Amino acid sequence: MQEPYRSGFFNSIKIGLYSAAIAAIPGAVAAYFIESRGPVKLRRTISVMSGVLANTGGVPLAFMFYAALGIQGQLTKVLKFFGWDIYAGRFSLGTFLGLLIVYLYFQLPLMIIVFSPAIVALRREWSEAARNLGANQLNYWIKIGIPLLFPSFIASFLLLFASGFSAYATANALTIGDIALTPLQIGGLLDGNVSASQINLGKALGVVMIVISAFAVIPYLAIQRRSARWQKR
Amino acid sequence: MRKLNPPLAITLIVLALFVFIPMISAFEFSLRTPGKGGYGWDQYLWAIREEEFFYYIIRSGWLAALTVAITLIVLVPTMTWLHLSKSSIRPFVDGISLLPLVIPVVAFAVGAQISFPEFVQDTVLELPFLYFVLALPYAYRTLDIGLNSIPLKTLTEAARSAGANWWRTIITVIIPVIKSAVVGTVAITFALSLGEYTLTVLLHWDTFPTWVTFVAQENILGAIAISMMSLVIPFLVLTALTLVAPERSTQGRK
Numbered sequence: 480m481q482e483p484y485r486s487g488f489f490n491s492i493k494i495g496l497y498s499a500a501i502a503a504i505p506g507a508v509a510a511y512f513i514e515s516r517g518p519v520k521l522r523r524t525i526s527v528m529s530g531v532l533a534n535t536g537g538v539p540l541a542f543m544f545y546a547a548l549g550i551q552g553q554l555t556k557v558l559k560f561f562g563w564d565i566y567a568g569r570f571s572l573g574t575f576l577g578l579l580i581v582y583l584y585f586q587l588p589l590m591i592i593v594f595s596p597a598i599v600a601l602r603r604e605w606s607e608a609a610r611n612l613g614a615n616q617l618n619y620w621i622k623i624g625i626p627l628l629f630p631s632f633i634a635s636f637l638l639l640f641a642s643g644f645s646a647y648a649t650a651n652a653l654t655i656g657d658i659a660l661t662p663l664q665i666g667g668l669l670d671g672n673v674s675a676s677q678i679n680l681g682k683a684l685g686v687v688m689i690v691i692s693a694f695a696v697i698p699y700l701a702i703q704r705r706s707a708r709w710q711k712r
Numbered sequence: 713m714r715k716l717n718p719p720l721a722i723t724l725i726v727l728a729l730f731v732f733i734p735m736i737s738a739f740e741f742s743l744r745t746p747g748k749g750g751y752g753w754d755q756y757l758w759a760i761r762e763e764e765f766f767y768y769i770i771r772s773g774w775l776a777a778l779t780v781a782i783t784l785i786v787l788v789p790t791m792t793w794l795h796l797s798k799s800s801i802r803p804f805v806d807g808i809s810l811l812p813l814v815i816p817v818v819a820f821a822v823g824a825q826i827s828f829p830e831f832v833q834d835t836v837l838e839l840p841f842l843y844f845v846l847a848l849p850y851a852y853r854t855l856d857i858g859l860n861s862i863p864l865k866t867l868t869e870a871a872r873s874a875g876a877n878w879w880r881t882i883i884t885v886i887i888p889v890i891k892s893a894v895v896g897t898v899a900i901t902f903a904l905s906l907g908e909y910t911l912t913v914l915l916h917w918d919t920f921p922t923w924v925t926f927v928a929q930e931n932i933l934g935a936i937a938i939s940m941m942s943l944v945i946p947f948l949v950l951t952a953l954t955l956v957a958p959e960r961s962t963q964g965r966k
Contacts, residue, residue, distance in 0.1 A: 505726075512723040523892075523954045530850075530900040531947045532731065534907040538925045539939035543734035546741045546936070553737040584734065587727075592850070592900075596857050638813060645816030648909040652925070662818045662910075669822060669914060682826070685819035696814040700807055 484684060487659040492691065494575065494660070495644030498582040503636045506590025507628075513591070514598040526595070529588035536585060537648030544572055544581045544653075573654045581649060586639050593638050597631035630702045637699040641692045661688055735943070742937040755937035764923060765938070771836075772920035776905035778840040783851050783901045784894070786844070789878075791852070792886055795859045796868060809852035812845050820845075821914035836917055843908055847901040854900065858893020899950045906946050 480488070513525050547554040550566055558565055571577055601624070609619045647662040654663070661684055668681030743751040759765050794802045812820070824842060825833070832838050867889060871881040887894055909921040918926075920942060928935035 509723050509727055512720045516717055516720040520955060524951055526896060527899050527903075527950045527954050528731075528947060530903045531907075531943065531950065534903045535943060536907065537909040537921055538928050538935065539921075539942055542741075542928075542936045542939050543738040546737035547734040553740060554733055584730075587730070593853075596853065599857070641813050641816075645818065647816075647818050648913075648921075662816060665818045665822065666910075666914060669825070682822055685816070685822045688816045688819050689814060692814045692816060696810060700810060703806075704803070 483659045484661070484664060487661040487664045487684075488687070488691070490575065490659055491644050491661040491688075494579060494582065495640040495642075497579055498586045498643040499636050499639035501579070502583050502586035502590050502639055503632065506587050507594050507632055507635070509587075510591045510594040511598050514595050515601075526592070529591045532588040533585050533592055536646065538652045540581060540584060540649050541572075541652035544577075544584070548572060548577070548580065573657055575658060578650060578653060578658065581653060582643055582646060585646075585649075586643060589642055590635055590639055593635045594631060597628055597635075601627065630705055634699045634702040637695040637702075641695045644692060644695075645688060735940075738936055739940055742933060742940050744933060746933070755931075755933045756941070758931070758934050759938050759941070762927075762934075768918070768920040768923045771918075772906055775836070775839050775843070775919065776902050778837075779843040779847065779905040780898050780901050782840055782844045783847060783897060787851055787855055787897070788887065788894070789882055791855050791859055792864070792868075792882060795864050806852075806856075810849050813849050817846065817910045818914065821911050824911075824915060833915070838915075839912065839917060839919075840905070842911055842915075843905040844901075846908065846911065847904045850900045850904070851897045854893050854896040855890070858890035858896075862889050895954050899954060902950065903946055906942070 513522060517525070544552075546552055548565070549555065549572060555565060572581065605623055605627075606619055609623055614622065645662055647666060650658075650660050650663055651666065654660070665681045665684050665688070668677050668684070742755050743753070745752045745754045748754075790805075793799075794805060815823075820842075824838075828838065864886070867885055868881055871885045876884065907921055908919070909925070912919050913922050913925075924935055924938050924942060927938060
């Protein structure tokens with residue numbers, strides 16, 4: 480595989496892994512507190528909001544981050560006021576780090592969406608039974624809660640990876656060709672007046688993307704089947 | 713309903729900061745009035761006066777509504793049957809429903825472009841069917857959880873022995889019982905179809921999201937105003953929809 484396609488895959492896999500890794504734990508914790516302690520109306524509002532936010536992307540999302548973290552952004556100004564000039568180095572929203580921050584905006588709600596069902600399926604009887612047998616909160620989490628939720632957590636992580644790996648609209652709106660990403664390369668090869676060989680190259684890159692995502696989602700399927708066993712009522 | 717407790721409150725505050733800082737910053741930008749100084753609703757008025765604004769809102773709106781209709785018509789009966797029949801193809805269908813997550817949207821667009829016959833690609837009606845596929849993993853999971861949490865067999869047997877046919881059973885018994893799952897499905901499918909950009913642009917169609925991208929090239933502040941509306945309007949519509957749905961939920965804790 481030649482450049483720039485090799486670094487395209489490298490960057491895409493990296494951003495998929497990083498954005499999933501950063502969003503997974505906060506998303507899981509948020510999902511836990513919302514689902515286990517929130518009133519019905521709050522849970523519904525959050526699930527709608529997560530649905531809308533997980534589907535934001537492209538130009539609207541890029542605008543929001545330019546307005547907050549762009550050179551003239553509000554948050555940039557606030558941070559500068561407190562003595563942290565984020566633009567002192569080489570940071571910009573079009574770099575890998577900038578893209579990563581923006582991706583979190585849809586990855587975190589996605590984590591809440593995909594992880595919540597696992598929390599809903601945790602039964603209160605289990606924590607009550609553990610407490611009756613003398614376990615404290617910590618024992619319950621180490622021996623019961625985390626082992627039960629772990630498969631779903633890994634499964635959600637894999638889904639987030641697939642989502643970050645293949646995101647197109649946002650990257651397209653934020654970068655100006657300064658970072659190689661496979662979805663953008665495919666989009667570029669398919670768009671406009673290009674030769675047949677380039678279109679075939681686009682198709683080939685598409686197939687490689689499917690293979691890579693399959694590596695993430697096939698374990699997801701296996702894990703889901705396993706955790707479906709205890710989630711059934 | 714309990715009162716908010718501290719961990720939940722902290723979670724909500726952190727999430728709110730994360731979600732609203734970029735949103736409010738963009739909102740502040742969209743209220744700026746260059747030339748005059750100060751703030752005003754100029755950009756919003758400008759957007760509403762654009763002819764294309766309502767054209768694309770209506771277009772994206774009916775495409776999304778059609779996607780929701782396709783999703784419900786295809787999935788509710790199919791999944792009811794899958795749950796009732798204990799068929800051995802159910803794990804297979806579960807797997808299929810996740811395929812859209814495996815296939816990156818970019819690759820999916822390539823496939824659609826190569827394989828669909830001309831007469832399909834010539835009509836914008838192809839989009840709702842493709843959006844249905846994109847929303848399938850989420851819609852399927854939501855309905856699956858809903859159907860798992862009800863005594864489906866008892867309900868259908870009762871309805872059938874009371875003389876209802878299959879359609880009547882599904883419409884008057886099953887859908888009302890899994891209402892919150894149905895509402896969840898409607899919400900996610902609608903939100904996804906309204907915001908879909910990648911597939912739409914690669915197949916060379918114009919919808920609201922692609923129009924925003926186009927406007928951004930000539931009037932940045934106006935495009936920000938339109939973007940804000942494109943986030944807030946679906947959110948309000950869907951929240952109204954979910955809060956109107958009755959309180960009695962068969963999901964989760966009772």
